[in-house]
Amino acid sequence: MDSYSLPYTFSQRAQQLTSSTIREILKVTERPEIISFAGGLPAPKGFPIDIMKAAFDRVLQDSGKSALQYGPTEGYAPLRGWVAEDLKRVGANVSPDEVLIVSGSQQALDMLGKLFIDPGSKVLVEAPSYLGALQSFSLFEPEYVAVPTDDGGLIPESLTEDRTAGARFIYVLPNFQNPTGLTLSLERRKALVERCAAAQLPIIEDDPYGDLRYAGEAQPGLLGLGREAGATVIRLGTFSKVLAPGLRLGYIVAPKPIIAKLVQIKQATDLHTSTLTQMAVYETVKDGFLTTHLPMVRDLYKEQCGFMLEAMDEHFPATATWTRPEGGMFIWVTLPTHIDASQLLARAIENNVAFVPGAPFYAGSEPQLNTLRLSFVTVSEAKIREGIAILGKLIKES
Template sequence: MTVTENVSAPAPAAALPPLAARARSIGGSPVRDILAVTARPEVINFAGGLPAPELFDAEGIAAAYRDVLAEAPARALQYSTTEGVPALRAALAARTTVRGLDTGPDELLVTTGSQQALSLLATALIEPGDTVLVENPCYLAALQAFGFAGARVVAVPGDEDGIDPAALEELVVRERPKLLYTVPTFSNPTGRTLPVDRRAAVARIAGRCGVWIVEDDPYGELRFEGERVPWIASYDGAGDRTVLLGSFSKVMAPGLRLGWLRAPAALRRACAVAKQAADLHTPTVNQLAAARYLADRDLDAHVARVAAVYGARRDAMLAGLADALPAGSAWTRPEGGMFLWARLPEHYDTTALLPGVVRHDVAYVPGAPFHAGEPDRATLRLCFVTQTPDEIAEGLRRLGEGLREVRR
């Protein structure tokens, strides 16, 4: 007897639900994309925002980790409080106070890099559709963080000194934003620093009109000329509405992923709850090692050595730009930090030109993605800290050669 088995074809799999709209609408970092393309060792890369690795105090950091793990391994490898290890918060509060803003440990929340602080603030403050004001151009990852939160991001007009206070006040009155985000000292991407009078004006506007200020300061200690400018948070009227962000990424090492925020109590508590949902707390061993480093070593002396090297590298880049860039170009002259900003003549498009330039084994970041509104396609960002002066000179030679060739 023959038995016939009735085997039906499997039903087609149902389509999966789509990604969230915010994940579909926010692109990746153009800087990260460029770094992936230009990872070849022969490329002189002015695109990254990477501190010079040969200047890390690797010995001092390693000693701090060894001491912490030898003396308190159970504590170092255990869960910790969301707000941060008390010893590190106390050290950070002391450093902030010495730099001109009286701060107690309980006013700080330790974050996994200051980038996480931006994400926590976006979670705690922004509802979809809220308006966020930013300087123009603006730090790329801030635009990403606010975009993921569903914010409507509006650029504040400015000039070579940064935000125009009159334009800011007009936008605050008209748009009723939740916050203003700024990197007022050695800005990423421009390298410019907001002058004292404009900082005072920003503080007055925030107090008079009712808006949060998020003051991001990852580069402020890397000054190689000029006088230090006070934080906006230190001005009258700004104290109860300014969030100050800091980081060890540029002055100690980015791999530690250690940042912090200083904020009024209610907002700080909201950020702590958001952090609990994100990662519970920043790694304990990293925090304890940083606190030990601050206790045993002179971070200020280390930063001064780094800043001196960076100043020489900035000078090397400034010395070669006139020959590398086309006639009619202009660029900033930062007093510190890691970046300078250049603008080529109007008919240049630095995004379109980049692939041809990369064939000459040199890279930059096109300026267009740093703009919240209409991009200026003739702009570009150059990082001057990762290469030696000789490498910078060679990189600029390649850049000039590449720009001339792709424009033929």
């Protein structure tokens, strides 16, 4: 049966769906000979397996009946309280009633798309921006407007009246941005929230990597700065990068009217986030485990990043430039303008190296075809040096 005689009809929304560029590349990287710098996966060495096993065991032993039961849509109250208290580290004073626990921050993006976007709604995103967010928001058919960036990340002065007028929100990743690895300075953070407050433009602050800083000075979050400036800031956080992504646990912090609507949306989506997982994560973090665990993860990522930067300094041509992240998992490379990273990828895969071309990270603007993203956290030192040497040779040949 061909695709034109199927006994069912997909919605227009479903017919417009396309596969993730990264997921398609990852299919290739399953081959054991491939050195993959493509996936944005946390390092498995950082997963606290024994600690998590003990936490699940304790929860099932002490509170098994409630852990396996339905729970409130808003989330497990002690975990919401922990999140509210933890946010003081980034300068935000919030109440547990302003916290909604979700099934990973990807669900948060989907819910916020449902909340704010009608077909044709103007949505502001960085150029480039996180591919997963673009995929999620695109389901609701927005009109993307790209906000220019430079070596310091998003340029607040580009938030002109014409650009912000009528926009539903601006989506930003201020810390170790995916894909560029860049971090907004304090000066730019303040300018961003002040301009958004004046324009009455809500900010979605996505911060999955903020706890993974291994160089430079920590910056206050947009949530706290925004409340001081009178801006509406919706903050997304996740336990995927500080504990493990398989937990599928994240959270949204927002003013109570927004949380109330998101609760209704979540009730129509999955009723509530896994009670067992929430209780086990709270059992893990409640007594300060992350203060001893995260330094090990940061040291690991710092070392891996150092290996890659050293190899790039040695093997990449002077005509290429790249970011030097202070944290997170990614390095962004800009090649000479005549090199198409998608064509380079085809040659790289023939030589058993994979990366993500930069074009899919752009929305609402002309993609920069001469860019690419490298991830370093799941590759050994030897493979990093071997793969970067191969990639450098291919760039020089191009």
